[in-house]
Amino acid sequence: MATDADVADANVAAVPAAPEAIVLKTPLHSRHVALGARMVPFAGYDMPVQYPTGILTEHNWTREKAGLFDVSHMGQCFLVGPDHETTARALEALIPADIVNLAPGKQRYSQLLNEEGGILDDLMVTRSIDPDEDGALYLVVNAACKTEDYAHIEARLPTNVKLIKAEHRGLIALQGPAAEAALAAIAPEAAGMGFMTSRSMKVAGIKANVSRSGYTGEDGYEISAAAAKIGEIWDTLLLDATVKPIGLGARDSLRLEAGLCLYGHDIDTTTSPVEAALTWSIQKRRREEGGFPGAARIQREFAEGVTRIRIGLLPEGRAPAREGAEIATPEGEIVGKVTSGGFGPTLNAPCAMGYVTKAHSAPGTRLDLIVRGKPLPAVVAAMPFVPNGYKR
């Protein structure tokens, strides 16, 4: 049997780590090892892919109670300028989201674009609610892309806006229907927060920035705090009987069921946000005014439509279709490729996403997924595959 752990784990790696890559450790590394996690290289970091209970149990726990994830490998940084307008305009020159009109304490999902409108990375942008911090934007980017992202951003900032890497910070995500109660028990202010908002508060007595967001499709929070202190928050949350640590394996199956893109798989430098069905992340003003890299392509795609688009697929039966599987019509014409696929534990069935030509993208369309040379019948389905639990 082929049980090459690296091959298996490549499924959750956004970008495979180079062989010579230095293995970095998050501030929570020793805790993962002590909890018995299976550690794998991921984006240059030694990360927990699963704890002893396994991916299925961890996935289901997150959907039913609350999962705690170490996402400290992700890139946290601040853009700091003299006022909000200046910093927002500097960032808007790189991404297609409306940041000028982002209200204090609000968060937005966007993408760093290249000149051709391809996606260099996806990211979260947060405007501080604190008037003293007006002019600062907090960004979270993907671990595998952060070095390139920072260089790309820094090279394009005006002289009065600076990028400050927050490498001294850790980041954890608490996700699931029990997340609110578990966090509110040690940070009462977290309870009233709306989806995609951010506040600074004390969590278990430690100064932290808390946002009501995440990447599992569940209600939940991301908590950023000093690297030296994040472990205390992690330990305190794990004292709650509803909270268990969850690895990258379940994070991948959760985000797939939620229809969320994984950079390097579902989106990359060749895909535009319109092709990726991320048009909701480009607000009206930016669509009309442009002024971001690749705006000509993206405005054309809005006006004329795209030739290929990201869709969801539900295979019949139980065999999963993995990344790379070709998508064909029942007549055998190849019309696309799977970019993420696997078994959805909540669905108790396989699910996948991929790109197909526009003519074959309508929900209900019957297509074949070519798995090990054989056509596997599937149907185009609306995403998310599992309804999300966000608190709006």
Add this chain to the structure above:
Amino acid sequence: MAETRYTKDHEYIRIEGDTGTVGITDYAQGQLGDVVFVELPEIGKAVAKGGEAAVVESVKAASEVYAPVSGEVVAVNGELEAAPGAVNEDPAGKGWFLKLKLKDMAELEGLMSEAEYQNYIKTL
């Protein structure tokens, strides 16, 4: 008495007469994690030693299961279709994959004994 032999790729074959029951070892199921799907061959299929006999899929990835010896598939474990988790829970028992009618008993000589396999996995 049934004798079990092992491959370096973590398949086992339990020999009874000229027939062998093939599955993956407890070590292998532990490495794979939660098994969610098993693709089994057609009965009557001829497989060559080292050739693909089945596919086992965990939540994370698909892995090929190779035939430990050459032979003809004479039975498959249809129970795995509804309950693939049996591969995790009882790999040497309810989690078996297929039965082979052996073509050449001499091919068993190249496989590891139980003791040899236990020593082998300690080196991994």
